[in-house]
Amino acid sequence: MDTVADKQKREDSLNGVGCSRKRKEDARFIQGKGNYTDDIKMPGMLFADMVRSPYAHARIISINTEKALALPGVHAVLTAADLKPLNLHWMPTLAGDVQAVLADEKVHFQYQEVALVVADDRYIAADAIDLVEVEYEELPVLVDPHKAMTAEAPILREDLVGKMEGAHSTRKHDNHIFNWQAGEKDATDRVFDAAEVTVSQDMVYHRVHPCPLETCGCVASMDKINGKLTVYLTSQAPHVVRTVVSMLSGLPESSVRIVSPDIGGGFGNKVGIYPGYVASIVASIVLGVPVKWVEDRMENISTTAFARDYHMRGELAADSNGIIKALRVNVLADHGAFDSCADPSKFPAGFMHICTGSYDIPVAHLNVDGVYTNKAPGGVSYRCSFRVTEAVYVIERTMDVLAQKLGIDKAEIRRRNFVKKEQFPYTTCLGFELDSGDYHTALEKVLDAVDYKGLRREQEEKRANGELMGIGLVTFTEVVGAGPSKSCDILGVGMFDSAEIRVHPTGSVMARMGTITQGQGHQTTYAQIIASELGITSDEIAIEEGDTDTSPYGLGTYGSRSTPVGGAATAVAARKIKAKAKKIAAHLLEVSEDDLEWEVDRFKVKGVPGQEKTMKDIAWAAYNNVPEGMEPGLEAVDYYDPPNFTFPFGAYLCVVDIDKDTGVTDIRRFYALDDCGTRINPMIIDGQIHGGLTEGYAVAMGQEMPYDEEGNLLGNTLMDYFLPTFVETPKWETDYTVTPSPHHPIGAKGVAESPHVGSIPTFTSAMVDAFAHLDVTHMDMPHNAYRVWKQIKALGLLDN
Numbered sequence: 001m002d003t004v005a006d007k008q009k010r011e012d013s014l015n016g017v018g019c020s021r022k023r024k025e026d027a028r029f030i031q032g033k034g035n036y037t038d039d040i041k042m043p044g045m046l047f048a049d050m051v052r053s054p055y056a057h058a059r060i061i062s063i064n065t066e067k068a069l070a071l072p073g074v075h076a077v078l079t080a081a082d083l084k085p086l087n088l089h090w091m092p093t094l095a096g097d098v099q100a101v102l103a104d105e106k107v108h109f110q111y112q113e114v115a116l117v118v119a120d121d122r123y124i125a126a127d128a129i130d131l132v133e134v135e136y137e138e139l140p141v142l143v144d145p146h147k148a149m150t151a152e153a154p155i156l157r158e159d160l161v162g163k164m165e166g167a168h169s170t171r172k173h174d175n176h177i178f179n180w181q182a183g184e185k186d187a188t189d190r191v192f193d194a195a196e197v198t199v200s201q202d203m204v205y206h207r208v209h210p211c212p213l214e215t216c217g218c219v220a221s222m223d224k225i226n227g228k229l230t231v232y233l234t235s236q237a238p239h240v241v242r243t244v245v246s247m248l249s250g251l252p253e254s255s256v257r258i259v260s261p262d263i264g265g266g267f268g269n270k271v272g273i274y275p276g277y278v279a280s281i282v283a284s285i286v287l288g289v290p291v292k293w294v295e296d297r298m299e300n301i302s303t304t305a306f307a308r309d310y311h312m313r314g315e316l317a318a319d320s321n322g323i324i325k326a327l328r329v330n331v332l333a334d335h336g337a338f339d340s341c342a343d344p345s346k347f348p349a350g351f352m353h354i355c356t357g358s359y360d361i362p363v364a365h366l367n368v369d370g371v372y373t374n375k376a377p378g379g380v381s382y383r384c385s386f387r388v389t390e391a392v393y394v395i396e397r398t399m400d401v402l403a404q405k406l407g408i409d410k411a412e413i414r415r416r417n418f419v420k421k422e423q424f425p426y427t428t429c430l431g432f433e434l435d436s437g438d439y440h441t442a443l444e445k446v447l448d449a450v451d452y453k454g455l456r457r458e459q460e461e462k463r464a465n466g467e468l469m470g471i472g473l474v475t476f477t478e479v480v481g482a483g484p485s486k487s488c489d490i491l492g493v494g495m496f497d498s499a500e501i502r503v504h505p506t507g508s509v510m511a512r513m514g515t516i517t518q519g520q521g522h523q524t525t526y527a528q529i530i531a532s533e534l535g536i537t538s539d540e541i542a543i544e545e546g547d548t549d550t551s552p553y554g555l556g557t558y559g560s561r562s563t564p565v566g567g568a569a570t571a572v573a574a575r576k577i578k579a580k581a582k583k584i585a586a587h588l589l590e591v592s593e594d595d596l597e598w599e600v601d602r603f604k605v606k607g608v609p610g611q612e613k614t615m616k617d618i619a620w621a622a623y624n625n626v627p628e629g630m631e632p633g634l635e636a637v638d639y640y641d642p643p644n645f646t647f648p649f650g651a652y653l654c655v656v657d658i659d660k661d662t663g664v665t666d667i668r669r670f671y672a673l674d675d676c677g678t679r680i681n682p683m684i685i686d687g688q689i690h691g692g693l694t695e696g697y698a699v700a701m702g703q704e705m706p707y708d709e710e711g712n713l714l715g716n717t718l719m720d721y722f723l724p725t726f727v728e729t730p731k732w733e734t735d736y737t738v739t740p741s742p743h744h745p746i747g748a749k750g751v752a753e754s755p756h757v758g759s760i761p762t763f764t765s766a767m768v769d770a771f772a773h774l775d776v777t778h779m780d781m782p783h784n785a786y787r788v789w790k791q792i793k794a795l796g797l798l799d800n
């Protein structure tokens, strides 16, 4: 007998969408049984290490490898001269520039790759590094991006001199990379000229570095007998790497296999292709044996994929009630020595034009100039969808400045300017179509939860006592899920993603995706989507990603795109299977398809109790009893090209107490409300939010990549570079609302980046708020105790 209880029981046993299922992958991780790139061992494998430049800008006069080659155990030392005949001494970047694989005549940043040593083991390779003699002639160094386009600036990229047509625009100077604009300049300027109130705030979004626990590395293995190149690589985008390797090497894609094994965190650091990978592949081809190259922590921090380094000015025009009339944003982007930003091809400034935020802004103009400096290349989206972090920072900071100028409360000014629930889908004046949102509800929920009015009263009392307490508030909108192929591609490949699902005769499932988990728990959550769609329990569904020989082509995992794109492909592929299953069920039950209805895990004949076939029955029949003319088997592939991005949002509030004598900050409270539409696994979402908030805290309060005037990076170890541990990390409070995406098959939006994107301006907002009564409108990050103390001192607040 079917009862409601029975149905519920079957539903629960699926562990499908909405269930806080424990992470399947944790069983191996917590037992030390993960399989990372450095765990890969192959017969005859050699080890590589990199000779790097001590100078930020210098000409290479000569490289002498003799002594290094004479060291017992050393097999080869590769330099640009060895790569040149193969035309591999330079490689194309995702941003349409080129980057030296091994320095060719010149070094452009400190620690740049100069030569690769290959030896019997890592220790010998490291000893041989010291024996490679490189003679340099130092050149003037350019560190300050503001000086890059001046007449006195040294020219960095001699390979580009005279080439004034860049990949994205005409170049105005030899150190200029591109100019990129969005919106309407004249119309915006006119509104500013006539506005009742305007504000303008300069801010530096400092250079930081995503810091995954596992550094970058690879094992390259050229099998000369079979002509097959296999590379184990800690990559967030293995299929793209395969395409690029094939294009560079001339090997057919079918002869290249890229495998991303377990990944110890990505955070955007593992999207790009680094010189070490190319050099290791060449070494394996030359030597005919597998070559392993794994960088150390210092190499990782100093040379791979920095993030941010945006020097921004945010301007708002408004009326005296704080209603925004126009937004103007100007950016000077420091891209380092080569433009290797990881952005979709047509977006040299990523999705910076989401800088209209959650607000109904009639007109805006965004201007971005990218320049070269003598710093490491990168420009990756460190837990953000391509410059969304920067965009949210500039609008949220400028909103606060406007509120302060008008004496309107931060919450109130946001309330007045929000895009309203009934305005969705809402097209921003810079061109994004926000799919869904309910900003007012989210904000009010947070204000109630923390007793905002009470906090403001407390702050007033504290101020009267000379104490420093700040309240930060941010209401953000992100753009994630790159993206519709019509607007987004990487090297010409559209940014769809894929899923391939096979249901076996006994009803268990093997599914493969074009994305790749780095700790997000995809093996757990994709199974939940399939479970709900097909009525098969999650535990019987195996998920595999990351091997280009077996998984369908996909663009990878970054920019919180796995759920919006890969998750959608998964649901659609499952629905294709379900449609076939329905035909088989109709055949088995000898009724028409129209007579069937779906219930949890089975098709039932409407109105005839007991006449039903479960997915398990159908799976078995798919391999021995299908309707006349139907092919056997039960599987489907879907390549999903999303119609739009998804726009998750949130409201974050932070309370800080600052010690007046030391500048030490205590994050007393941090309340984060996120809306990512349909929630697949609430526990994983909570974990993702904790992780993102912690990384946001790191960026806002401590992480930085300071360079001295000679281009020396000061602080490239974890002694200097702030990686918060359990000890420093504040306590996070999380909350949610659910506003599904109308165009996503299950209504889900991405979530993993939101906490990072949303929290960083919240910390700054709180820090500034502590000093707002003293007319401070902005403080640049990182808000470490020393910098805060200097601010306190400058304001004359110290007693002695």
Ligand code: PCD
Residues within 6 Å of the ligand: 212, 236, 264, 265, 266, 267, 268, 269, 380, 381, 382, 383, 384, 385, 386, 518, 519, 520, 521, 522, 525, 526, 557, 558, 559, 560, 561, 562, 563, 564, 676, 677, 678, 679, 680, 681, 682, 684, 685, 688, 691, 748, 749, 750, 751, 752, 753
């Ligand atoms: N609605 C919803 C959404 C979501 N989810 C979940 O959560 C996660 C996430 O998701 P997403 O948002 O979609 O994302 P993805 O794509 O997957 O991922 C990516 C991200 O992720 C994050 N997180 C993490 N975690 C970990 N552990 N590790 C890592 O590394 C990482 N990284 C980071 C980053 S940075 Mo970039 O790359 O920068 O752009 S971006 C990023 C997964 O699992 C999923 O399923 C759910 O449940 N629901």
Ligand SMILES: [Cu+]
Residues within 6 Å of the ligand: 350, 380, 381, 382, 383, 384, 385, 386, 387, 388, 389, 390
């Ligand atoms: Cu970004």
